[in-house]
Amino acid sequence: MPLTDQERQExxxxxxxxxxxxxDVTGWSGGAHxxxxxxxxxxxxxxxxxxxxxxxxxxxxxxxxxxxxxxGHGGVGHAVVxxxxxxxxxxxxxxxxxxxxxxxxxxxxxxxxxxETSTGSMGHGLPQAVGMALGARVLHKDWRVYxxxxxxxxxxxxxxxxxxxxxxxxxxxxxxxxxxxxxxxxGPTEDVMSLEPLADKWRAFGFETREVNxxxxxxxxxxxxxxxxxxxKPIMLLCDTVKGKGVDFMEGDPAWHYGGxxxxxxxxxxxxxxx
Amino acid sequence: MAKTESTVTWTVxxxxxxxxxxxxxxxxxxxxxxxxxxxxxSADLAKSTKIGTFGDAYPDxxxxxxxxxxxxxxxxxxxxKAGLTPFVSTFSVFASARACEFLRxxxxxxxxxxxxxxxxxGISFGSGGATHHATEDxxxxxxxxxxxxxxxxxxxxxxxxxxxCLDITGPVYIRIxxxxxxxxNTSEDYDFxxxxxIEMREGTDLxxxxxxxxxxxxxxxxxxxxxxxxxxxxVLNMHTLKPLDEEAIMKAVTETxxxxxxxxxxxINGLGTAVADVIAASGKGCAFTKLGVPDTFCPxxxxxxxxxxxNIDTDGIVAKVGELLNRExxxxxxxxxxx
Numbered sequence: 001m002p003l004t005d006q007e008r009q010e011x012x013x014x015x016x017x018x019x020x021x022x023x024d025v026t027g028w029s030g031g032a033h034x035x036x037x038x039x040x041x042x043x044x045x046x047x048x049x050x051x052x053x054x055x056x057x058x059x060x061x062x063x064x065x066x067x068x069x070x071x072g073h074g075g076v077g078h079a080v081v082x083x084x085x086x087x088x089x090x091x092x093x094x095x096x097x098x099x100x101x102x103x104x105x106x107x108x109x110x111x112x113x114x115x116e117t118s119t120g121s122m123g124h125g126l127p128q129a130v131g132m133a134l135g136a137r138v139l140h141k142d143w144r145v146y147x148x149x150x151x152x153x154x155x156x157x158x159x160x161x162x163x164x165x166x167x168x169x170x171x172x173x174x175x176x177x178x179x180x181x182x183x184x185x186x187g188p189t190e191d192v193m194s195l196e197p198l199a200d201k202w203r204a205f206g207f208e209t210r211e212v213n214x215x216x217x218x219x220x221x222x223x224x225x226x227x228x229x230x231x232x233k234p235i236m237l238l239c240d241t242v243k244g245k246g247v248d249f250m251e252g253d254p255a256w257h258y259g260g261x262x263x264x265x266x267x268x269x270x271x272x273x274x275x
Numbered sequence: 276m277a278k279t280e281s282t283v284t285w286t287v288x289x290x291x292x293x294x295x296x297x298x299x300x301x302x303x304x305x306x307x308x309x310x311x312x313x314x315x316x317s318a319d320l321a322k323s324t325k326i327g328t329f330g331d332a333y334p335d336x337x338x339x340x341x342x343x344x345x346x347x348x349x350x351x352x353x354x355x356k357a358g359l360t361p362f363v364s365t366f367s368v369f370a371s372a373r374a375c376e377f378l379r380x381x382x383x384x385x386x387x388x389x390x391x392x393x394x395x396x397g398i399s400f401g402s403g404g405a406t407h408h409a410t411e412d413x414x415x416x417x418x419x420x421x422x423x424x425x426x427x428x429x430x431x432x433x434x435x436x437x438x439x440c441l442d443i444t445g446p447v448y449i450r451i452x453x454x455x456x457x458x459x460n461t462s463e464d465y466d467f468x469x470x471x472x473i474e475m476r477e478g479t480d481l482x483x484x485x486x487x488x489x490x491x492x493x494x495x496x497x498x499x500x501x502x503x504x505x506x507x508x509x510v511l512n513m514h515t516l517k518p519l520d521e522e523a524i525m526k527a528v529t530e531t532x533x534x535x536x537x538x539x540x541x542x543i544n545g546l547g548t549a550v551a552d553v554i555a556a557s558g559k560g561c562a563f564t565k566l567g568v569p570d571t572f573c574p575x576x577x578x579x580x581x582x583x584x585x586n587i588d589t590d591g592i593v594a595k596v597g598e599l600l601n602r603e604x605x606x607x608x609x610x611x612x613x614x
Contacts (some may be wrong), residue, residue: 062358066356109385110385110386116356117352117356117381117385118380118381118384118385120380121376121380123345124349124376124377124380124381126349127345127346127348127349127350127352127353127377127381128349128350128352128353128356128381129353130346130349130350130353131349131350131351131352131353131354131355131356131357131361132353132354132356132357133353134338134350134353134354134357135353135354135356135357135358135359136357138314138335138336138354138357138359139357139358139359141357157345158343158345158346158349158377161340161341161343161345161346162346162349162350164341164343164346165338165340165341165343165346165350168341169338
């Protein structure tokens, strides 16, 4: 197992705390993309606390690994992760969405320390991640690029344009992780615009493809470590997740793509997430 | 910002006989030798845009993204984030319209150091038809914050613009033609500064403000008017649409009081509109008219025929000057005082 018992316990507790914080910020901010933030928390926990080579004290460290949140509406989740990881003061989260705050619904890379790309419009992160991975090749750098994309986002043609390029240029320093939470704003992905057979599509596009449970830390860690061994092609970790994961009244409900939480609901959500 | 200390010479034998695209490819190849951070990208138009000249010289620094312009601009953004200086070339209509949001959000919003060299601008690809014309690109890209917009008059000026854009740390959009445009400059021996209009002809009766391929025709028109009618026409080569040289425009307003803009672009929201904004904000009365493509999609045809059709060639400009010279307009009472 790639994770020690201690790591697993630590990360599980951390993921719960991040989810509680997301609930808090959703309450403070008047509304946030909470469903898709909750679904990717376990993935981000492992990346930010175990795998990404980063230095919160020096966000521009040249040798760092790059993390691109292509599903930029997960901004609230990403902001909570970045602050917890030490990129900025957690107090900033209290001003999320406020006029003049450095934090808003879709993070601004010029304002938020640790945020590599200003995403939010769908299908823009993966092309930039491909550019960063190509850049590492030109500059003879060892950094890796991790890119989390959404499943609804994968309706965008630019995702597949970027996928073609990643395979064409054999970008084995690019690790794409799909938060396959099965829901988009208007309903289940397969009702709105069919994606399946998704794994076959990624394979056909030239990606080494692994299907994992996106909430199982051991499976995730094993898949990420496997990704590091793949040569001459990019890899897709297709993570089966639950939108709203951890909050019983949100899980699997497309209504919680975006929403606000009263103080009462924040407490209810945190209770469901647990300590 | 510190100017790039370049020892590069892009002097090219017979430059004045080359097309904008040809000289662009050669200049970029030369710059590539001095600046290892330059990378090139295209979307199956490496040959057509001539960025392939750079690509042939530096295959490890050139990326063809296939026919996928959204990804083209997005990948360029990522390369800029990695610390490189991407030059991206495709046709203007694809750079500004097909990949519009990637230029806006990835590159301009994030203030990335990407240079978009867009070819086949305006109606220069006449026979290509409206699918391949770019008569809206000024309107689109002028509205993107942080973007510098340059439209060189000819081949030699393209060389100067491509080199000058390296002095700007940030996004630049340079629009050039397809290649059948006549050259106006015969020598590299003149000052070119992004954001500063060039006075091609002195004049006191009227000012023609042109950009890109219409500069040649504006100069021709001015010379004809001088010779045949003794009309003194100033010609401004407004090669930079953004930031606009407002000072040169206001100088023309106060000194000639009559202005015609000429552009290979829809008359909506292009060069003429930019100039009109400056005049309107000044509160100064001025006889003014815009020449350009009327609000329409252009038919197929040879570029020179289309330019004639829309009066943005020499004959059209001469006729419009005559019209504007006879137009009466109301001067402010305190006009002379302020001048």
